[in-house]
Amino acid sequence: MSTYATKSDVSKKLGGNSLIILPDAAESVLEAEPPAEDIIEEIITTCDSGDTVDETTVKNAIAAVGQENTVDNTRAPEHQETKESDNKTDSADADIDDEEQSEESEEITEDDVNRNIDDQNENSDGSSEESLDNSVDNSTAMTRAAQEQTAETVTEGDSIDPKAALQELQQTVDDTKDASQVINRKETLDDRYPAWCNIMFNRDLPDVEPRTGVAESYEIKGDVTGESRGTGDFEDYKSLFADRHERFMGMLNNRAGTTYHVSDINRRRHAGENLTITGLVWDTFTSNNGNYFIELEDANTNETMRVVFTDDDMKDVFEEVVPDEAVAVRGTLSDNGEIIFGDDEVRRGRPPIMFPDTPRNKNRDRRPDQPVEAAFISDIHVGADEFYPDLWTEFVDWVRTTPTVEYVFIAGDAVEGIGVYPDQDEELTVLDIHDQYAMAGRMLEQLPDDVQIFLSVGNHDRVRLAEPQPTLDEEFARHFPDNTEFVGNPVTVNVDGINILMYHGMSINALAEVVPGVNVDPPTETMELMLRKRHLAPVYGKNVRLAPEEKDYLVIDEVPDVLHCGHVHKYASDDYNGVKMVNTATWQGQTSFQKSKGIVPDVGYWSSIDLSTMEVKDMSVDEPPEFE
Ligand code: D5M
Ligand code: FE
Ligand code: ZN
Numbered sequence: 141m142s143t144y145a146t147k148s149d150v151s152k153k154l155g156g157n158s159l160i161i162l163p164d165a166a167e168s169v170l171e172a173e174p175p176a177e178d179i180i181e182e183i184i185t186t187c188d189s190g191d192t193v194d195e196t197t198v199k200n201a202i203a204a205v206g207q208e209n210t211v212d213n214t215r216a217p218e219h220q221e222t223k224e225s226d227n228k229t230d231s232a233d234a235d236i237d238d239e240e241q242s243e244e245s246e247e248i249t250e251d252d253v254n255r256n257i258d259d260q261n262e263n264s265d266g267s268s269e270e271s272l273d274n275s276v277d278n279s280t281a282m283t284r285a286a287q288e289q290t291a292e293t294v295t296e297g298d299s300i301d302p303k304a305a306l307q308e309l310q311q312t313v314d315d316t317k318d319a320s321q322v323i324n325r326k327e328t329l330d331d332r333y334p335a336w337c338n339i340m341f342n343r344d345l346p347d348v349e350p351r352t353g354v355a356e357s358y359e360i361k362g363d364v365t366g367e368s369r370g371t372g373d374f375e376d377y378k379s380l381f382a383d384r385h386e387r388f389m390g391m392l393n394n395r396a397g398t399t400y401h402v403s404d405i406n407r408r409r410h411a412g413e414n415l416t417i418t419g420l421v422w423d424t425f426t427s428n429n430g431n432y433f434i435e436l437e438d439a440n441t442n443e444t445m446r447v448v449f450t451d452d453d454m455k456d457v458f459e460e461v462v463p464d465e466a467v468a469v470r471g472t473l474s475d476n477g478e479i480i481f482g483d484d485e486v487r488r489g490r491p492p493i494m495f496p497d498t499p500r501n502k503n504r505d506r507r508p509d510q511p512v513e514a515a516f517i518s519d520i521h522v523g524a525d526e527f528y529p530d531l532w533t534e535f536v537d538w539v540r541t542t543p544t545v546e547y548v549f550i551a552g553d554a555v556e557g558i559g560v561y562p563d564q565d566e567e568l569t570v571l572d573i574h575d576q577y578a579m580a581g582r583m584l585e586q587l588p589d590d591v592q593i594f595l596s597v598g599n600h601d602r603v604r605l606a607e608p609q610p611t612l613d614e615e616f617a618r619h620f621p622d623n624t625e626f627v628g629n630p631v632t633v634n635v636d637g638i639n640i641l642m643y644h645g646m647s648i649n650a651l652a653e654v655v656p657g658v659n660v661d662p663p664t665e666t667m668e669l670m671l672r673k674r675h676l677a678p679v680y681g682k683n684v685r686l687a688p689e690e691k692d693y694l695v696i697d698e699v700p701d702v703l704h705c706g707h708v709h710k711y712a713s714d715d716y717n718g719v720k721m722v723n724t725a726t727w728q729g730q731t732s733f734q735k736s737k738g739i740v741p742d743v744g745y746w747s748s749i750d751l752s753t754m755e756v757k758d759m760s761v762d763e764p765p766e767f768e
Contacts, residue, residue: 339529349543361632364608376688385439388466391496396468402438407477496674501718506637514547516747518706521728523576524556531744551706552598552644581619598644606687641700645707647677662712663723709741722747730767
């Protein structure tokens with residue numbers, strides 16, 4: 141008797157119940173011969189009875205399947221047909237399935253599945269491949285090796301496209317997840333992570349002070365979520381830079397008066413003329429005899445033009461210039477029209493290099509007329525061994541008892557994630573990504589229902605790493621309370637007239653590395669640079685990846701009232717031309733990686749800004765831990 145089943149059987153057996161087994165493992169599981177089948181049956185029975193299965197059992201089962209499972213070529217075509225038709229009666233495992241199905245309340249129809257698969261195929265988000273790859277990563281690090289093994293085994297059976305099978309199974313499993321399962325997962329957290337749950341959830345919460353109710357409305361802007369069109373083609377990068385070029389040239393024209401694009405310069409006609417040229421920086425270099433060169437490009441025509449400075453006073457501003465950012469440069473075009481000399485400007489005491497810059501912010505007339513506080517946090521890193529549940533409760537209690545707090549902004553890395561860096565699993569208390577989000581969701585449920593939460597993402601979240609990042613998929617978002625608004629990274633949220641620009645901050649490290657005299661600590665130094673360059677990731681490569689999109693979501697178009705970042709786990713607040721900058725540190729202690737890099741985190745800090753006065757309050761728990 142063959143032992144494989146249709147995908148709905150898989151989901152009924154596994155997706156609908158299992159907290160740990162993953163769809164790709166499930167595929168192999170159902171195709172395995174005993175004894176792996178027996179082990180799996182046992183797991184399923186345990187799941188059905190409402191108990192959770194311990195990870196070792198699952199690990200052993202998957203490993204067993206990995207070793208024993210070989211896909212029989214003669215069966216493979218039939219298997220595919222079955223998948224395509226999703227015909228439940230095709231199941232050869234009918235005697236077991238009938239029993240299982242009669243107990244199952246949720247039925248997935250063929251149409252449901254097909255529609256969902258179609259949706260996913262059409263998903264122009266450009267991240268469907270990505271999220272599929274991510275879903276493979278959803279495993280605990282422990283089971284990954286076993287999965288790779290099983291994936292290989294499936295590949296050997298040719299005829300079956302493991303990726304397509306995975307995709308279908310993922311979809312089916314997702315479809316079967318309903319609210320009751322979310323509740324179920326949250327409830328079982330107490331069993332699995334009793335220490336944290338006791339501290340955070342089994343305690344007397346202070347009563348919620350009724351909100352003052354001044355908050356009126358919010359609007360989300362500049363979020364790539366659902367808008368992603370990039371396919372990763374070279375053409376997409378071209379359009380990204382063309383868009384960047386266009387938008388910056390507008391900004392620079394406003395700032396520098398009449399300007400020429402590189403391609404506008406008629407080398408013969410303008411020879412000897414004093415002029416201002418705008419472009420994207422193609423390259424910068426210092427020549428052997430110490431002259432500073434900037435090569436500007438017109439992103440539409442790819443024409444370039446060089447500007448040279450010989451004055452040593454130019455060193456500081458020259459070193460601030462980074463490739464691919466937009467600048468305006470003033471100088472004199474050489475007689476042969478080949479190069480621009482910036483020295484005349486320096487002699488006249490004028491700055492020859494101009495960044496788009498952030499003009500003085502005049503938000504006065506848009507402020508609410510009564511106190512409304514927005515709280516800012518980031519980098520909770522739930523799931524990591526070093527997360528501080530006891531400190532977190534101090535934040536929760538502060539929000540509950542401060543009636544003017546109407547908004548909570550979370551700038552990414554809410555969870556520690558899984559597989560973010562090598563051997564990360566050795567420092568994880570919660571090895572399951574769904575559990576991590578379930579825990580985070582349950583933590584946010586303790587905030588008052590009528591406080592509006594804006595949850596963004598960072599490099600530890602289960603979304604694509606390239607920026608701009610779309611927000612969490614529903615399979616993770618479903619763990620959070622209804623008062624959560626899921627936003628991408630970066631995003632602008634306008635609350636009661638005040639523009640909050642939230643960006644996780646992955647470019648901070650790169651900026652501090654590339655621009656001399658600009659530091660990670662305090663991170664507001666690099667954030668100021670973002671505002672001067674009007675771009676959130678002016679330096680990329682290193683750890684910053686840019687997704688090719690039609691437009692550049694990282695350009696700072698509108699001058700924000702608040703720039704909120706995280707990522708570097710250092711607390712700082714400052715003001716640049718009336719823009720409030722906050723970097724809200726973390727809730728995770730020092731990891732071994734951070735210790736090895738000399739990173740000393742600030743733990744248990746947050747900002748609160750009264751939107752009626754724009755006064756920034758630097759907040760912290762009573763006794764923040766200290767590291768060295
Ligand atoms: O970032 C936590 C801290 O670690 C923050 O200070 C940035 C730093 N970090 C993260 N990744 C790297 C790499 N690859 N090199 C150097 N420093 C890094 P988090 O995003 O929470 O892991
Ligand atoms: Fe972080
Ligand atoms: Zn981060």
